[in-house]
Amino acid sequence: MSSSTSRGASLLPIFLLSAAGFTVLTTEFIIVGLLPAMARDLQVSVPTAGLLVTLFAFTVAAVGPPLTAIMGRFERKQLFVATLLLFAVSNLLAATASNFAVMAFARFIPALALPVFWALASETAVEIMGPERAGKAISMVSFGVVAATIFGIPIGTLVADAFGWRVAFGSLAVLALAKAVLLMRFLPIMRIEKEAIPVMAQMGILRDRFVAGNVLLSLLVFAGMFTSYTYLADILEKIGKFDGATIGWILMGFGTMGLIGNWLGGKLVDRSALGASVFFCVPIALAMVALVPALHSYLLTGLILAVWGTGQAGLFTAAHVRVMKSASANPGLGASLNISGANMGIGLGAVVGGRVIDAYGLGWVGWAAAGVLALSVGLALLMMVSPKKESGLVPCMDCDS
Numbered sequence: 510m511s512s513s514t515s516r517g518a519s520l521l522p523i524f525l526l527s528a529a530g531f532t533v534l535t536t537e538f539i540i541v542g543l544l545p546a547m548a549r550d551l552q553v554s555v556p557t558a559g560l561l562v563t564l565f566a567f568t569v570a571a572v573g574p575p576l577t578a579i580m581g582r583f584e585r586k587q588l589f590v591a592t593l594l595l596f597a598v599s600n601l602l603a604a605t606a607s608n609f610a611v612m613a614f615a616r617f618i619p620a621l622a623l624p625v626f627w628a629l630a631s632e633t634a635v636e637i638m639g640p641e642r643a644g645k646a647i648s649m650v651s652f653g654v655v656a657a658t659i660f661g662i663p664i665g666t667l668v669a670d671a672f673g674w675r676v677a678f679g680s681l682a683v684l685a686l687a688k689a690v691l692l693m694r695f696l697p698i699m700r701i702e703k704e705a706i707p708v709m710a711q712m713g714i715l716r717d718r719f720v721a722g723n724v725l726l727s728l729l730v731f732a733g734m735f736t737s738y739t740y741l742a743d744i745l746e747k748i749g750k751f752d753g754a755t756i757g758w759i760l761m762g763f764g765t766m767g768l769i770g771n772w773l774g775g776k777l778v779d780r781s782a783l784g785a786s787v788f789f790c791v792p793i794a795l796a797m798v799a800l801v802p803a804l805h806s807y808l809l810t811g812l813i814l815a816v817w818g819t820g821q822a823g824l825f826t827a828a829h830v831r832v833m834k835s836a837s838a839n840p841g842l843g844a845s846l847n848i849s850g851a852n853m854g855i856g857l858g859a860v861v862g863g864r865v866i867d868a869y870g871l872g873w874v875g876w877a878a879a880g881v882l883a884l885s886v887g888l889a890l891l892m893m894v895s896p897k898k899e900s901g902l903v904p905c906m907d908c909d910s
Contacts, residue, residue, distance in 0.1 A: 522696045523634050523649045529593055529688045530653030533626050535661030536596055536619050536681055537565055542666030542742050542760055543674040546753070550674065551609045555743050556863030562739050564613055565620045566856030573624030573849040574842065580625045585633045585699040586692065592622045593689035600682035604675045624852075627654065628845040636699060658825055659767035663760035666742065670753030720843070722892050723835040724850040726885060727828045730786060731854030733882035734821055736862040737797045737874045739855075744871055749804040759814065766815045767822030774826030782831035783889045789827060790889070793820040794882040797875035 540547070540561055548558040580588060596619050603615035634650045665677045737744075745751045745759060770789070777785035796817040803809035829847050836843030858881070865877045 520638075520649075522637055522692075525688065525691050525695055526589070526630050526634055527650050527653035529589065529692060530626070530630055530650060531657045531661070532681060532684045532688055533592070533596060533619075533623055534654050534657030535665065536600060536685075537569075537623060538658060538661050539665035539677060539681065540565075540616075541739055542662045542757070543669050543677060544740070545743050545746050546669055546674045547612070551606070551612060553609050555740065556866050557609070559739050559859045559863045561613060561616050562735070562859040563856040565616045566735075566852040566854075566859070568617055568620035569624050570849045570853035570856065572621055573628070573852070574845045576621070577625050577628045577845040578842065581629060585629065585636075586696045588629070589626065589633075589696065590689050590693050592626045593685045593692060595619060595622050597682045597685035597689065600678045600685060604678035604682060624845060624848050627848055628842075631844070633699065637697065655767075655771050655822070655825070659764035659771070659822060660761070663757050663764050666760055667754065667757035670757055717836075719892070720832070720835045720846070722888070723832045724846050726783075726786065726888050726892070727832060727847050727850035728854040728857070729881060729885040729888060730790065730824055730828055731851040732858040732861065733790070733854075733878050733880075733885055734793065734824065735855045735858030736865070736881055737858075737878035738821070739859045740862050740866065740871065740874055744801065744874070745804075747871060748801055749810070759810075762811070763814050763818035766818035770819035770822030770824075771826050773819070774823035775830075777823070778827045778830045781893075782827065782834055783893045785827040786824065786831065786889045787886050787893075789820040789823040790882045790886050792816050793824070794879035794886075796820070797878045797882075800875055801872045 544555055544558045547561075548555045551558065599615050599618040602618070603612060606612040606615055630650050665681075668677045668680060742756055742760070745756045746753075751759065774785060774789065777788060793816070796813045800810070800813050800817070803813050828851060829844065832847035832850070833843040836846065858878070861877055861881070862874050865874050
């Protein structure tokens with residue numbers, strides 16, 4: 510077999526893992542663009558429907574690190590195929606949900622498996638391609654995750670506007686099933702030969718104050734973003750008076766700007782992981798506050814959402830790298846802890862935004878979100894000036910430049 514043929518054979522399973530990651534993460538985030546239509550159909554308020562975001566995120570946050578530590582000992586091919594089949598079933602259940610309780614159960618199921626897939630896919634890609642091409646392997650898998658956070662929501666919104674929100678979930682079920690079949694066919698069997706480390710021993714990493722501080726910062730950053738972002742489609746519909754198709758294309762533009770943010774975040778986080786967080790938080794907070802007053806102008810709305818979309822994608826990248834750097838002795842668990850902290854923040858953000866809507870109205874959500882991001886900036890600045898005393902459990906390699 511030629512080297513080019515061998516390279517192509519090794520790239521195919523990586524590409525499939527990336528594509529599977531897109532489906533997995535889109536399942537989490539697609540609901541943001543569907544909330545108004547789902548709330549009407551299930552006969553609940555939008556803030557109540559927003560609790561589905563909280564349920565998913567809190568489940569991921571609670572089970573992520575321990576479940577990843579436990580499931581990491583299982584053969585990867587079987588684990589990933591089972592994960593995709595679980596997502597197929599759960600999305601089909603969501604597509605046929607007759608009431609809010611059934612929908613909540615349909616959202617709970619995939620939340621158990623998402624952190625396991627997200628945390629282990631990159632590690633598996635490196636094992637397939639070899640450590641000498643680790644960077645390329647991780648970047649390929651990460652592209653599926655980034656693409657889901659950037660394009661999953663607008664694509665789902667456009668599908669829902671054209672065919673209904675149930676079709677959006679049904680489409681994800683079909684995609685998950687197809688990718689399970691492809692992984693079964695092309696992903697090599699991978700025997701795990703790692704020494705089993707007790708879960709509680711691995712979780713001891715949180716005794717390092719700098720690691721714990723970075724996880725807390727991810728929680729606050731994502732809480733700030735999703736206090737407003739969870740209800741962005743509702744803001745555009747009820748205050749901006751945009752129709753469903755227009756909202757879908759607006760979110761597509763929002764996501765496209767995220768490609769710039771993802772690239773910029775990758776550049777800045779290598780210079781200063783904490784500095785990158787501050788750099789993106791400030792313009793996002795300003796954009797959130799400015800959006801509602803600017804909705805009368807297409808130009809201003811576009812500019813503000815471009816800033817917001819760029820910064821949000823940049824923060825996704827910065828947070829993931831920042832926590833993994835702080836936990837350099839166990840970056841896989843660091844990635845899982847960031848997923849946990851971020852999802853806890855997503856869930857809290859949805860709750861805070863919903864309560865603000867109930868108490869003060871939709872127009873005040875941006876101000877609440879900006880306040881949470883201000884707390885994030887304060888914590889980041891405090892960590893930048895504080896001495897980084899390590900516990901000895903986790904040698905901190907280039908925690909922040």
